[in-house]
Amino acid sequence: MNGQNWDMHEWTVAGAVIESGCLWAGCPSDEPGLLLVENERRGGHRDWTTPGGVIDAGEDYRSGLAREVQEETGLTVVTWSDLLYTVSVEAPSLEWTLRVEVHRAEAVQGQLTIGEDPDGIVVGADWVGSDRYGDLLGSSPRWVSEPLIEWLDQRFDQPRSFSYLLDGSGPPDFTVERTG
Numbered sequence: 001m002n003g004q005n006w007d008m009h010e011w012t013v014a015g016a017v018i019e020s021g022c023l024w025a026g027c028p029s030d031e032p033g034l035l036l037v038e039n040e041r042r043g044g045h046r047d048w049t050t051p052g053g054v055i056d057a058g059e060d061y062r063s064g065l066a067r068e069v070q071e072e073t074g075l076t077v078v079t080w081s082d083l084l085y086t087v088s089v090e091a092p093s094l095e096w097t098l099r100v101e102v103h104r105a106e107a108v109q110g111q112l113t114i115g116e117d118p119d120g121i122v123v124g125a126d127w128v129g130s131d132r133y134g135d136l137l138g139s140s141p142r143w144v145s146e147p148l149i150e151w152l153d154q155r156f157d158q159p160r161s162f163s164y165l166l167d168g169s170g171p172p173d174f175t176v177e178r179t180g
Contacts, residue, residue: 008095014065015052015102015144016077017084017151020127033127034152035112036136037072040123045171048136049144050102051075053119061101069105072122074113079106083159084151089143091166102147142176 018035036048051072055064066077081104089098114125128136133152137145147162163180 008092008097011096011098012055012061013052013098013100014055014061014068015050015100015148016065016069017050017102017104017148018069018073018075018077018108019104033129034133035073035075036126036128036133037114037122038124038126039121041121046123047139047141047144049140050148051122051125052100052102062103065101065103069108071119072114072117073125074116075105075108075110077105077108080104081106085147085156085160085162087143087147087162087164089164089166093167093169098143100143102151142178146178 020033020035035051037051038046038048040046051069052065053068053072055061059067062080065080069075069077084102084104086102087098087100089100091097112125114122126136130152134149137149143162143164143166147160150156150160161180162178165177165179166174167177168174
């Protein structure tokens with residue numbers, strides 16, 4: 001950094017846990033499932049996450065999350081649960097920090113559609129059971145997959161916080177350490 005005072009970029013993101021098992025009329029299956037979206041990142045890398053995204057300045061988490069869910073999946077969230085968990089990631093070598101809030105949709109309306117994402121990142125979506133979500137989430141960063149899998153496995157009652165430190169200058173060199 002050559003002794004200069006660089007401003008860290010701060011990302012504010014929200015994620016939505018949406019499960020089927022008939023949260024709404026016309027749900028895709030009687031089997032419980034988790035909605036995951038497939039994202040195409042820079043360089044063609046693909047990963048699977050829950051729907052969500054960057055919250056705009058001045059937007060509260062739930063409103064921004066509802067917008068992101070609508071844009072990425074076509075679904076409208078009618079009711080949200082309380083906060084499930086938060087994630088913070090510090091990447092000092094890349095000069096950014098990330099704060100994520102994850103909420104569960106208690107009720108949704110609409111039909112799952114893909115192709116309306118204005119960012120052009122979401123390229124697919126699927127309702128997945130516990131036999132598949134671990135494999136699909138394996139393509140995602142640890143700060144995405146670990147907290148979600150822990151919540152799915154434990155269904156903790158009180159919100160938890162997860163913290164990570166990302167070090168390295170690029171994907172082949174990255175190391176991720178869970179710090180809390």
